[in-house]
Amino acid sequence: MKFERILLFVWLAFSASGAIRNVYFDSQAAGSGDGSLDNPFRTLSAVSFPAIQAWVNAGDDVHLQLKRGSVFRENFTFSASGTAAHPIRLQDYGAGAKPIISGEAVFTGWSLAGFGGGATWRLAAPNRVFYLWLENQYLTKGTSAGTLSDGAWVWESGQLYLRYDAGNPDTLTLSVTGAVRPNALRLNTVGSLIVSNLIFTKTSSYAASVTDANDIQFDDTEWLECGSQLNLNRSVNIAFRACRFEGSYGNQMALIEGPQTSASFVFCLFANQFVPAALQILSAASVLVANCNFVSVSGTSVSSAATGAVSLANCILTGHAIQTNTSGSDPIKSTGSPILVQNSLILPNGYNPSKHMVNVTEIGRNLYQDPRYVSVNRESILSLATDDYENLDDWIVFANLAKAKGWRAVLALSKTDTLKPSDKTKMQAMIDQGHEIASHSRSHAFLTTALGCYLKYVGTGSNCLLTIQGNRLKTIVSGGNGGENLDINLLQGNVDTTSELVSTLDAPPAYTCRLATIYSHAVPSRLLETVTDLDIALAEQFLPYNVPAFWTNEIWLSKEDIQSAFTAENGGPYSCRSFFYPGGAFDDAVVSQVIAAGYLGARADETSPVFSHMENMDLYHIPVPQGTTYGYVLMLRFERNTEDTSPQSNGFTGANLAYSPNAYRHSRAGDFNGTNTCVFRDANADFNFVRRDWHFSGRFWLRGQTGAGTLFSFTNAATAARIEVNDQLAVNFVVRSNAAEIFRLSTPPAAVSPGQYQKISVQQLFDRWFIRVNDVVVATTTNTLRLPAATGQVYIGCAANPDDGQLGNFYNGLMDDVVVSNGTYYKTQGLADMLCQFGGMMCTVSHNESGIPREILRIFLDALADYSGNLKVMTLSDALAYLRSRGVLSADGRSLKRYDLGHHADYHLRADSPCVCAGDPAVLQGIPSLHDLDGTPITDANGNLLLPGSGIDMGAFVNRNIGYSAPRLTMAPLKGGQSPKLLLVGQLGIRYQIDFSPDLSLWNPLTNLLCTDNPMVIEDPTNTPIRFYRAVVSGN
Known part of the structure; x- marks a missing residue:
């Protein structure tokens, strides 16, 4: 498909016969003015558009000149049209900053409102205010005057309220401006206008509204800090340059x-x-x-x-x-x-x-x-973190990969009071390498609400009174069948967690009980709030935890557990400085409790856009859903943590392994018999090679050289690609199109060995191609080949003949941990780029490192290391300490303000x-x-x-x-009777200046050449023998 340029704007030169009419505007002019250079108009509305139109109709060129440094707080409606030969110009003159047309109003005359928190100021503002700026810094809009936080504002019934605890903005000589007008420039049913070197800003709606217009060109114009910048409606040939x-x-x-x-x-x-x-x-x-x-x-x-x-x-x-x-x-x-x-x-x-x-x-x-x-x-901070005790072994793999890049990782530890000695030894070894153990709450609890369980009596009695006191739970039933009273010791081992208590309470026919949240299943049942004679027969009753005891257990004791279990890297006492709390978004009470317990800060599982600027100790968090950031779309995990040590069959067949989005898990490695076993995925599963960022990897046990065969293949129309081991035990990646081979990357023979597991991976990273065996690159090349998206089936263990579709070249041996991915590299860089372009953010990548194949993690970390932006990778506690060193903490240690972030990248x-x-x-x-x-x-x-x-x-x-690079001149081969020729090898559409030496003066007329073909042929116009010694070739 050919890309076509849609619009081409050509403004004709001004007619020499018309006069040039200049109208001048200066917002700082002493008087209203007459529009002359010496006495400019002070406002834009002073212009007479009937006069402007009359000049244009007479063939004059009209220039409306706005003085640089001017600020016009107006809604400027433009009501005249130029012509193709004589477009009207709305532009700047003089020196200084570009002239501004603004929808703002300046607010002064603040007085204390006498209510609300901190210092809330107010003034009369009859026109509704849509956005507010303090010293040109955008302020957050609140919901009501009495509940404003510091730096927030609200407009209510003709009154503007601003909470600013530092003092009265007037006394502090601070500029406060607000957006009150919808537009800065309106163009309605006009045409042939050139607008250049202006700024439109601080409007409540579209800074420029263009309707039913034609042939309008905006050059070097800026739309800044607005509700919206531009509305373009029913208009033709509108250009922005x-x-x-x-x-x-x-x-x-x-x-x-x-x-x-x-x-x-x-x-x-x-x-x-x-x-x-x-x-x-x-x-x-x-x-x-x-x-x-x-x-x-x-x-x-x-x-x-x-x-x-x-x-x-x-x-x-x-x-x-x-x-x-x-x-x-x-x-x-x-x-x-x-x-x-x-x-x-x-x-x-x-x-x-x-x-x-x-x-x-x-x-x-x-x-x-x-x-x-x-x-x-702008700078950004990334913390590589994994949550939950259950993910320890996977985190160690991840942390070791990060360490190879010079980074340290974080394990947020739950179940801190039940750590196994062997696992403590593993974690201590990671601490000694510089990695960090943080708290993930003692029982992986839902901290933002102290949710316990729901209990109801459903027997035949008239009522059922519940009492929880002194670590005992009792019920007294009136009426009923008898034998329905409960008396449970909450310290007993079979009910000491909430989930166990729920199971116990739900077992008798006269009661129903359920967890309030799965996050709190391991919270000790002894933490339930005391209740006395609560009737649970009338309705299902919610049983909460005692909040202070709950927080002490989950936040304070978790810290003590970790600090008593480990020593610091230098052998001294270990300090658990960071807290990751699960099960909810930001909660001020929780974070305050975390700070009080001595942590530097807390991070929630969920996100809240209010805090994405990293102004609070509740940190921004990026979840990693499978198949998104890491980008793997086909995975066969025949065995997770162990390998078969011999080629032992496990009843594997390919027929029961059609593609699904989930991993395949088998107790043994997949056994391919070399004749008819393979794995395929259906054509409706997306697998797009077009963006040139993909990889295939797995662990393979070949049965001798007879194990040679296809590891992975796909077809798309006339294109077929396969990764194979040949009978010389070399690994090949081969692409064929229309029955012709168009690409091959091969390792030397004997790159792999039969009778043992070896990891084989093939990767295309944009223009670079790699084949690795056991993490060693054994073949690499550079090629711009773009494979098509796979629209047919993708096969593991065989290849389909592109002519007749028959399967063949079957693999013979074992396969384990086979992974194919798309886009892991560029999706990771998308995450890094999002952080760095925004700036001032902190992100943790957590949870779903668990179970992610090692090859995917390697690509993920490669992409982070290769990203060129201002991305800092730190442990969570180091990141918090760094942020505190660069900002100003509030008195309670809860909030962090930074003022050194670059506004523009x-x-x-x-x-x-x-x-x-x-x-x-x-x-x-x-x-x-x-x-x-x-x-x-x-x-x-x-x-x-x-x-x-x-x-x-x-x-x-x-x-x-x-x-x-400079264009290239080469001599064309000469044949008998032909005139001498030069070939200019350059870029289509580029104009080149070619200067020849004096003794080549016969060629000097050809010194301003537009390359219209590639290469371009330059012939000697005199048809004389060429005397070509040297030439200077340069772009103009």
Whole structure:
């Protein structure tokens, strides 16, 4: 499929016959003014649009000039149209910051409200306030004036309330501004307008509203800190070039609607949006998005329902899902026509990496990896943690892999009062290597609510009075069949946990009992709250724990258990400094209890978007659902922790192992007989090799050289691929297309040995290919081959003939721990990128390391180590200590404030970025006078590309200093009677300047060449023998 450029805007040169009419505006002018340079208008509303339109109709060129440094707090409705020959210009003049059109109001005159916590201030504000800023810092909106937290605000019935405990903002000379106007600029039924070098900001709705307009071009314009940035409706040929859209708090950043609407966004930045979508297209005829960056977005970057053509080219989309409440969004999705995506880098949703692209047609060379920006000013912290005592052995595997990368890991330990001596020895050895043991509560309890159990009497008695006191549970039944009274010692071994008590209480026919939550099943039953004569016959009664005793057991005693069981790395007393509490989101009472117990902080299993900025000691947590972050989609786990030591059959057959999403578990390794056993998965299970990040691994016991055969294979239409061991005991990866071999990667002979288990893994990591045997790379190459998605069946243990579908080349031997994965590497980098683009966050990856195959963990950690952003990997306690050192703690030690976080990251590309020269210059060829966000010229007035070398970068910032190799001149072979020729090997669409030495003056007329073919043939116009000695070739 060919990618087509949708829009081409060509503004004609101004007519020499018309006059130039300049109208000047300065918000700081002394008087109302007359619009002249010496006496500019003070407000935008002072302009006369009938006069403007009359000038345009007379053939004049009209420039509305806004002085730099001006701030116009107005809703500017533009009511005149230019022509194709004479477009109206709305632009800047003078020196200083770009002129601003703002929807804000400035608030002064604060007085104490006399109610609410801390210092709550108020003033009269008759117009509703939608957003508020203090010293240009966005403030959180509260729910009511009397319940505001420090730094929050609310507008109620014409009064604006702000809680600011530091003092009166007026006295402290602090600027407080709020969004009160819906728009900064309105364009309705106008056309032929060029808007450049302006800023629209702090509006309650869309900063710019464009309706029923045509031929509007925005250059170097910024939309900052708004409810939403742009509404484009029923408008044709609207172009945005080198524009910034940053900071959106209401709806989508840019909304496009109207079936006839056509628009283009070229070299634009969409960043720091806290709304569901950056660019939302409800309907449109055509939308082109080229060389744009979408970074630090809450959810979806581009969402389309349009049936027209929507295309992305040369774009970079990273840092998705910076708010946890938008975790389910795909970065690109369409419910209309498929979105065409070409030569772009797209990382998945960092919070839920299974979310990536929906209804997208990929063409060109798209990338899925770290973009490698020059620097990311924001920092992020990642803690590698595993929860639960039961996962100890899996955590040790994970921690050892992390240690090889120079990182330390954390085990959050539950059941701290029942540790086995042998397990204590294992954990002490890990502590001695620098790893950390944290608390996960003593009984893995649901701390946010002290839930116990529900109990009801269902016998024939008239009532049943329950008493829990002195570690005994008793009931007295009135009436009934007799013998229904209970008297249970809660300290007895058969009822000393809540789950055991529930089983005991539920057994008699006269009672029903059930757990309130599975998290609290191991909590001691002696912790139940005292009750006296509670009638449990009327209704099911909830039996809670005694809260202080419950917290003491789960939080305080867990710390003592761990500290008494272990010694520190240096041999001194061990300090358990971190607490991971399960079973719920942030809870202030729990965290306060954790801090009081001497921990540095707590982390909950669930997430709360309120705290994603790491302003509190309750830490952000990333769950790792199977098949998402790690990305493995097919796994045969014949045996988990042990291996067969001999080729012993276990009754294995391939027929009962059709694909399912879960792992296959067998007591013995799978035994393949070399004639008819294999494993297959059905075609309806997604297995996509297109993104070039996949791996296959397993442990194999070959029965001699007769064990040679296919380990893994798949087919898709005319393409077939297989991983095999041949009869020379070499491992091959072979790809055939239309019966011809197009790729082969092979190890030397005897790379594997029969009669013993060996791990074999094959991996494609973008352009790199590896075959490993027992963790040693034995074959590697670089190749840009992209395998297709598997639409047929995937086989383990045999291959299907692509011509007739017959199975053959069966494997003979044992298989164990076979894993195939898709996207583990780029999905991991999506998570890291989400953290680093947002900044100031802390994340723990936990729980589902348990049981994850070692090869998946290795790729996961490789991807983290290779990520170029400002990601710090620390133990939880080290991370908390680091955050405290960089911030200011509240008096109670509960809250942390940081002020050193960079507001903007730097999205320029490093020299080693995969995005350098990876764009398609043909997308930009023909669009005149383009420049990137740095102002670097990209095309000339005729649309010719000005960049040298072999390509253009992805993204909005083009680095002219790296990656552009010089074009190459070579002599063409000469045959009898032919004129001499040179071949220019360069990039299609690039203009080259070629300077020849003086003795080649006959060629000098050919010094400004546009490469229209590759390679380009240059013929000597004089048809004389060529005297080619040397030439200087450079891009202009």
